[in-house]
Amino acid sequence: MLAKRIIPCLDVKDGTTVKGVQFINFRDAGDPVELGKQYSLMGADELVYLDITASHEGRRTFTDLVRRIAAEVSIPFTVGGGIHELADVERLLAAGADKVSVNSSALRRPDLITEIAERFGRQECVCAIDARLEDDGQWRCYLNGGRIPTDRFLFEWAHEAQERGAGEILFTSMNHDGSKQGFANEALARLSDELTIPIIASGGAGFREHFLDVFTKGHADAALAASVFHFGEIPIPALKHYLADNGINVRL
Amino acid sequence: MRVAIIKYNAGNIYSVYCACRRLGCDAVITDDPATIREADRVIFPGVGEAKAAMEYLNQKGLADLIRSLTQPVLGICIGMQLLCSHSEEGDVDCLGIFDVPVIRFRPSSKDFKVPQMGWNTIERFLQDEGNTNSLFVNLHEGDYVYYVHSYHVPLCAYTIAQTDYDGFYSAALHKGNFWATQFHPEKSGSVGEQILRNFLS
Numbered sequence: 001m002l003a004k005r006i007i008p009c010l011d012v013k014d015g016t017t018v019k020g021v022q023f024i025n026f027r028d029a030g031d032p033v034e035l036g037k038q039y040s041l042m043g044a045d046e047l048v049y050l051d052i053t054a055s056h057e058g059r060r061t062f063t064d065l066v067r068r069i070a071a072e073v074s075i076p077f078t079v080g081g082g083i084h085e086l087a088d089v090e091r092l093l094a095a096g097a098d099k100v101s102v103n104s105s106a107l108r109r110p111d112l113i114t115e116i117a118e119r120f121g122r123q124e125c126v127c128a129i130d131a132r133l134e135d136d137g138q139w140r141c142y143l144n145g146g147r148i149p150t151d152r153f154l155f156e157w158a159h160e161a162q163e164r165g166a167g168e169i170l171f172t173s174m175n176h177d178g179s180k181q182g183f184a185n186e187a188l189a190r191l192s193d194e195l196t197i198p199i200i201a202s203g204g205a206g207f208r209e210h211f212l213d214v215f216t217k218g219h220a221d222a223a224l225a226a227s228v229f230h231f232g233e234i235p236i237p238a239l240k241h242y243l244a245d246n247g248i249n250v251r252l
Numbered sequence: 253m254r255v256a257i258i259k260y261n262a263g264n265i266y267s268v269y270c271a272c273r274r275l276g277c278d279a280v281i282t283d284d285p286a287t288i289r290e291a292d293r294v295i296f297p298g299v300g301e302a303k304a305a306m307e308y309l310n311q312k313g314l315a316d317l318i319r320s321l322t323q324p325v326l327g328i329c330i331g332m333q334l335l336c337s338h339s340e341e342g343d344v345d346c347l348g349i350f351d352v353p354v355i356r357f358r359p360s361s362k363d364f365k366v367p368q369m370g371w372n373t374i375e376r377f378l379q380d381e382g383n384t385n386s387l388f389v390n391l392h393e394g395d396y397v398y399y400v401h402s403y404h405v406p407l408c409a410y411t412i413a414q415t416d417y418d419g420f421y422s423a424a425l426h427k428g429n430f431w432a433t434q435f436h437p438e439k440s441g442s443v444g445e446q447i448l449r450n451f452l453s
Contacts, residue, residue: 001372001373001416002368002370002371002372002399002417003370003371003372003396004370005370005371040441045370045371046370067266070266070267070270071270071273071274072270072274074271074274074438074439074440074441074442074444074445075398075439075440075441076398076400076436076439093263093264094266095266096266096267096270098264098267098299098400098439120263120299120300121263121299121300121301122367122402123299123367123369123400123401123402124263124299167367167369167400168369193362195365196359196362196365196366197365197366197367198365198367198369198370221365221369221370222370251371251396
């Protein structure tokens with residue numbers, strides 16, 4: 001049976017991990033490669049590396065980093081951030097990334113998803129969506145890490161992304177992100193039930209119960225989190241045993 | 253041990269190279285016929301689309317070369333599918349090493365997403381005169397491996413392991429000097445490493 005996936009997300013700037021990481025010794029805490037290896041040993045099912053560097057020079061650093069991750073980490077990893085055109089995708093996949101995640105650039109130019117799917121296959125393209133549940137009850141999509149509202153809405157955009165060839169949807173609820181109050185299970189369940197491609201849930205993980213809920217109530221195929229893993233608040237091995245004890249099929 | 257990784261218009265080839273290097277093998281990514289013929293082992297990897305891949309292989313003369321190989325060959329993911337007779341993806345004739353067609357997942361319920369993406373278990377290793385197929389020595393039924401695919405090979409005479417996703421399909425195939433896995437050993441952690449080690453030993 002296909003296992004539900006647990007995915008740590010690492011923000012990378014100028015080749016080093018941004019958020020503090022407390023579960024390994026200080027010397028290696030900023031090294032994305034060492035962190036990836038540690039997470040892999042702990043039982044993470046995949047990794048996501050987000051490049052939050054803006055500069056051109058930084059992008060080259062990130063590509064070198066992707067090459068080093070591919071050389072040393074033996075589980076799949078997705079890279080995102082700074083992907084604007086097919087050439088960026090080509091560069092990152094050639095460096096050994098398994099999938100690319102597109103967000104703002106796909107909202108600005110949806111053809112990018114079509115192009116990636118046609119050139120590299122739909123399984124290579126993750127469409128990341130940052131959306132906020134507004135007062136009018138609509139889930140509005142945002143650009144640039146949640147800073148700029150758009151006139152697109154979550155469910156419509158997710159359907160379009162699927163039709164265009166996205167292989168997965170990575171949905172971050174801006175209302176839940178950072179709250180540690182649990183994932184946006186209602187919206188996630190609707191996404192998962194309406195779409196035929198896998199859904200990765202993001203935003204809101206605080207306790208292990210939230211992961212159980214996101215799989216049972218949110219019908220998610222995978223759950224992504226950052227700080228609860230980086231700060232050692234929820235150790236991945238303990239989380240997976242807890243999920244298995246509660247009837248969720250995970251890889252132990 | 254010299255390993256030739258066949259270079260063609262498919263993705264994820266560098267990861268296979270990295271996995272071979274981690275196991276201490278002298279691996280090269282190449283489309284040079286002489287280098288491929290002389291290698292001790294050949295890996296035919298990839299993520300991609302069947303029709304475009306077959307067109308490329310035919311154009312470059314790689315299709316006939318692969319059919320004629322006599323050393324152990326391992327097809328991975330789309331590489332495995334291309335070793336079969338025909339793929340529903342793009343309705344294209346493939347290399348025909350394994351006389352079995354590749355078909356799309358047609359889920360019986362919305363619980364089964366396509367592509368299948370993630371870790372699933374391998375089971376029912378074929379026992380050959382009491383011995384587990386050499387590809388699965390030191391592995392256990394129920395071990396998890398990483399899959400990314402929308403098309404699959406049904407169970408057939410060449411199946412040496414199976415996986416359940418809305419029904420059983422071929423996780424791995426074997427015939428003569430050709431082995432193939434639908435999953436990605438190069439992305440399957442320590443389990444995948446053991447499978448590659450088995451193939452490369």
